[in-house]
Amino acid sequence: MHALTVVAEPRRREILRLVWDGERAAGDIHRALGDVTFGAVSQHLRVLAEAGLVDVRRDGRHRFYRAKRAALGPLRRALEQMWAAKLDELAALAEAEDAS
Amino acid sequence: MHALTVVAEPRRREILRLVWDGERAAGDIHRALGDVTFGAVSQHLRVLAEAGLVDVRRDGRHRFYRAKRAALGPLRRALEQMWAAKLDELAALAEAEDAS
DNA sequence: CGAACACTTTAGTATTAACTAAAGTATTGT
């Protein structure tokens, strides 16, 4: 599956972001998302792994995932910038809240 | 529609690339693609236009489209780099051909 | 006007894929 197609899916971008700066267990990711079943999360993780965009490490009954940022190639910067922009958006909203 | 979703579709990336360096009429784009109906091309152009990724200029019975590269934001570089890489790939293939 | 042209839109079909629920696998702890 093309990397662009993989990251075009919002849920997968959420997941990718959660494992961007460090590994997380699948269950941890599931809890962080909240409004989706464990199965669905697992399926997305599989897609990400098969596309080579995340690494998996098994440890006992846990599976730890982390983004393979380099594998994103040119998309890496694009995602980082999009997320940075979103943060600015949220910061702007927070300021608006404060001001009201 | 999210820009990422729009450009995730291969056919739309083809179209976007065709109008990247200058405007082209819809029919011209259709002929350049070849293996798809005019209707389908028109639909993709609509999606691209609605996402704000292309501009349209009407002239008589022609409609000229061109990429709004700036509107791609962080994706612009990503696409350009991907296309550049593809060219390298093709160049590499050509070299392999020559060598055989 | 009427025909040809350039393109869009609609109706209908087929594929893809995200999701849930439930069953399955593997590991740990008692």
Next chain:
DNA sequence: ACAATACTTTAGTTAATACTAAAGTGTTCG
């Protein structure tokens, strides 16, 4: 061994969308 935990996989449903064929819109030209 048994139960609980952590996760994956499967089966089945639903929604989205890329496509074709055909009808529709608007413009130019004889």
